[in-house]
Amino acid sequence: MKTLELQGEVKQMDTKRCSRILFPVLFVLMINSFSINVYAQDQAQVSQKEIQEIVGLMEDPEKREAFLQNLKSLQRLKVSDHAAEVKLAAKPVETKKRRVLFIEYLFVRFETLTGKVMQAAASTSKLLARSPQAYNEVTAFFSNPNNIKQFIKLLANLAAAIAIALITWFLIGKREKKLVVRSRKLVRKIIMFFPRLLLKLVPYGMVLISLFFLFRMFPSHPTGHALVLxxxxxxxxxxxxxxxxxILLAPDANRxxxxxxxxxxxxxxxxxxxxFAHISAFYFVVTRMLMVAGIDTQIQSFIRGLLLILFPFMINVFILQIARELRAKYEPAQQNGEQNSEEIPKKTIPLFIRYFPVLTIVYVWAIFLFLIVNFEKGFGHLFSATLWTVAVLIGLSLFMxxxxxxxKRFFTINERVKKKFPGLEAKTxxxxxxxxxxxxxxxxxxxxxxxxxxxxIPVSIFVSSHAGTLIILRAIAILITVGFVIAVMETSQMIKEHLLKNKDQISQKRKTLVPMIITTIKIVTGFIGGIVIxxxxxxxxxxILAGAGIVGLAVGFGSQTLVKDLxxxxxxxxxESIRVGDYTDLGKNEGMVEAVGLRxxxxxxxxxxxHVVPNSSIETITNKSKEFSKTVIDIGVAYREDADEIMEIxxxxxxxxxxDPEYGPNILEDIEILGLQRFDDSAIVxxxxxxxxxxxxxxxxxxxxxRIKRIFDERGIEIPFPHRTIYMGEPKQGPAAPLHLQMEGKNQ
Structure with a gap:
């Protein structure tokens, strides 16, 4: 209901607002046209006096000579003032040598725009300054009874035409209501569109027809006739x-x-x-009436430009509003993944929504700037350039x-081969x-x-020029260099992947040297390619090369330890003294090797x-797990035991x-009994x-x-504790002195 009430108010306001704006404009311009005619008559009288003075001037030889000198000076000034026009006129002569580009013509065309705008503004200000004089002229015009009579006749014709239109509107109003579409079928609505539109426009058409015949039957003032029409x-x-x-939108009824x-x-x-209808009607009323009234063309162009400048601003606001609504509608859907890739391209729609406001605004401003400066050639070029651009983009899309x-057709691998060799497609x-x-x-x-x-933009001229050819050839050389560098890097990467394919079976030397060599090749290739580019x-x-050499020399002297490490x-x-996984003794440190590097x-x-051990500090490498290992077993028994029996055990x-199934596979040869190794203080080894x-x-x-401990325990073989026998010695004469021991304890 609120929408219906709002549209009812808008419908009532359309005619009221149009009447408020257009009827005062009509009245003012009619009055102004009468004053312009009076002013033109005065100008004609002044021109007659000037002609008489010129005749007298030509009869006097001295005055005639001075007049000729003034004309020559004026001619020289004219030549200097119109340098831009001469330059523009000289442009077609250059076409014999080369084609003048549109952008050059456009720049030359706009060279004199500022001067013309200033002249038009000055003329408009002079016209506004004549307002008091125009008021006096209008007063003088209406003081003439004949002019009042003509004006009243004009108003009478206008009133009669409006009355005829009102009668017509009253007569066809009921028929118009009968044509209201009650069906929801689109075909029915389209069929009734033209009769409804015709009945709506009949009263306004009757005004024009009535005015045409009334002005023929009862003529009054020709300029007034033209303004009213x-x-x-x-x-x-x-x-x-x-x-x-x-009718198309039906804002007050969706049916x-x-x-x-x-x-x-x-x-x-x-x-x-x-x-848009209001501002367009106001624009056409003002500009056409100024033309009918005979206003100076510069003033017409200035006022026309001021009115036209409103259109791009309004269109820009409309475009930005539409773009905002589109972004609000499509961007959340794309973020949530709601769009169907088969129905809506994933990339085309976002790009169009993002950039179409900019392109449209540029087009709008270009069109209206051409209209403002009366640059008819710009429309043709803009239209043709747009069509050709669309054609090129369509061709580009087609070729893509x-x-x-x-x-896809020539380089796609079929599904059977894909299943058999999963990684083949990625490689090929x-x-x-x-x-x-x-x-x-x-x-x-x-x-x-x-x-x-x-x-x-002179692309062809640039390409065919010496500088353009040189740039293109150098660009091709750069592309070839980049392609060569990429080919070398990719080839080296393929070799690396091939050499390191089976990581469990390759040696540590290959694991370390292959990446180092490939990396060196890539760095050298990239450096050489960069120098060539x-x-x-x-x-x-x-x-650059000299600086690189100096830097390398300085680094060599300053990092001798690093060089030694490498x-x-x-x-x-x-x-291959050691490998990853070996147990190595490096002197001060020993343990399992986790990484072998250059440093x-x-x-x-x-x-x-x-432990991280620099290579320069390594003097001796003891690898305890290279190819095979040997374990040395020393068994100590008491002196009383039989050594042969122990060796057999x-x-x-x-x-x-x-x-043993668990330990046997790790033994490469039978045990080797080396024999009695040494005599210790309390055991034989x-x-x-x-x-x-x-x-x-x-x-x-x-x-x-x-196991040896278990058998010794079973067979009673002594593994002695460390002990010492004290020998007191024997004197040469007599027995040894007794050794007195005193036992201390609770049970003494």
């Missing part, structure tokens, strides 16, 4: 536009609406239609699709994607150049401590351990040795000791 012609088209959109808009959108568009389909298409993107970039660059040429760009690379690391890697070796000992235990797999020697030794 202009006003009601504009009013007719104004009402035609409003009634057309009122009558032809266009598929919601109530809110229909009312929104209706408000903007009213705004063809390119994509060709790549790795560089095809680069080629595909390069083709697309080339198409975009060519299209951009064509569009720039269409819009007047800088040289193609015109940059002197000699200072050299030692290279020898360690080449000789350091990283160890982790039994306690879990992590050790051989039995060694054979038993080798036959018998040594044996077993050859084992790397890093298995310690576990086997512990298992051997466990």
């Amino acid at each position: 202009v006003f009601f012609t504009v009013l007719f088209f104004y009402r035609m536009i409003l009634e057309t959109f009122r 009558k609406r032809i266009l598929p808009f919601s109530d809110e959108n229909a009312n929104y568009l209706w408000v903007w239609v009213i705004r 699709r063809i390119n994509e389909r060709l790549f 298409n790795r560089y095809l994607m680069v080629l595909n993107k390069s083709t697309k970039i080339t198409l975009v660059i060519i299209s951009t150049g064509i569009i720039a040429q269409i819009w007047g 800088l040289d193609r760009l015109g940059i002197n690379t000699t200072p 050299i030692n690391g290279l020898f360690i890697l080449f000789e 350091t070796i990283r160890l982790r000992d039994v306690s879990g401590d992590y 050790m051989r039995e235990v060694g054979n038993e351990v080798r036959e 018998i040594r044996a040795r077993m050859k084992t797999k790397p890093l298995k020697q310690w576990g086997l030794r512990r298992e051997f000791n466990r």
